[in-house]
Amino acid sequence: MIDFYYWPTPNGWKISMMLEECGLEYRLIPVNIGRGEQFTPEFLAISPNNRMPAIVDHDVDGDPVPVFESGAILIHLAEKAGRFMPTDPLGRKEALEWLFWQVGNLGPMAGQLSHFVNYAPEGQDYSHTRYANEYNRCLGVLERRLEGRDYILGDYSIADMAAWPWVLIAKPLGDSLEEFPNVRRWRQAIKERPAVQRAVDLGKEYRRQGPPDEREREILFNQRARKDSAQ
Numbered sequence: 001m002i003d004f005y006y007w008p009t010p011n012g013w014k015i016s017m018m019l020e021e022c023g024l025e026y027r028l029i030p031v032n033i034g035r036g037e038q039f040t041p042e043f044l045a046i047s048p049n050n051r052m053p054a055i056v057d058h059d060v061d062g063d064p065v066p067v068f069e070s071g072a073i074l075i076h077l078a079e080k081a082g083r084f085m086p087t088d089p090l091g092r093k094e095a096l097e098w099l100f101w102q103v104g105n106l107g108p109m110a111g112q113l114s115h116f117v118n119y120a121p122e123g124q125d126y127s128h129t130r131y132a133n134e135y136n137r138c139l140g141v142l143e144r145r146l147e148g149r150d151y152i153l154g155d156y157s158i159a160d161m162a163a164w165p166w167v168l169i170a171k172p173l174g175d176s177l178e179e180f181p182n183v184r185r186w187r188q189a190i191k192e193r194p195a196v197q198r199a200v201d202l203g204k205e206y207r208r209q210g211p212p213d214e215r216e217r218e219i220l221f222n223q224r225a226r227k228d229s230a231q
Helices: 010-022 068-079 089-118 125-145 158-168 179-190 194-201 213-220
Strands: 002-006 026-030 054-057 065-068
Touching: 002 089, 010 068, 010 089, 010 158, 010 194, 054 068, 065 158, 065 213, 068 089, 068 158, 089 125, 089 158, 125 158, 158 179, 158 194, 179 194
Parallel strands: 002 026
Antiparallel strands: 002 054, 054 065
């Protein structure tokens, strides 16, 4: 059994996709990031960066294994299930390259763009444009990679699961994908997978129905380092 600490966001969907694709048994544990549940001592013991997703794998020899950071979780699950990650040295190298590209480029740029699209006060034009351009640049990188390939590595893999959720939301972020036909085709092909549909629907009842209130904004956007464990 895997304990899956989750909230319905693109980073959460990466792991719900992998769990559903592999058919691994898991127990959903919602972490309401708008109400500060990611700062409880119990969760920080699993995810010291106070971010979800995180897992605790009980199906191991010895003590349960906690894993935080979405890229590390995808690698752990791929190795556990023996699926969706090449085992030959060159294939593994490329999988890690594109996984790290997502967690270091596409994801952070899209996440910052989402902030300036959805939450920042008006008058942040420079920041909005900066991240919109970087997001568009990353889509161009993905477009070139998908030329002549069905998926990022050729076969469907954790590299696709990492990148796809942040491309799923391209339109709300202000990018139509019109200039990226390979990305559009790839996005649609993955969207049609039954496991992916289940993954995106997971916890949909928790999705925000309106703008964050002041308490939620303070929790999400005004955190600084503190000496106490509760943050």
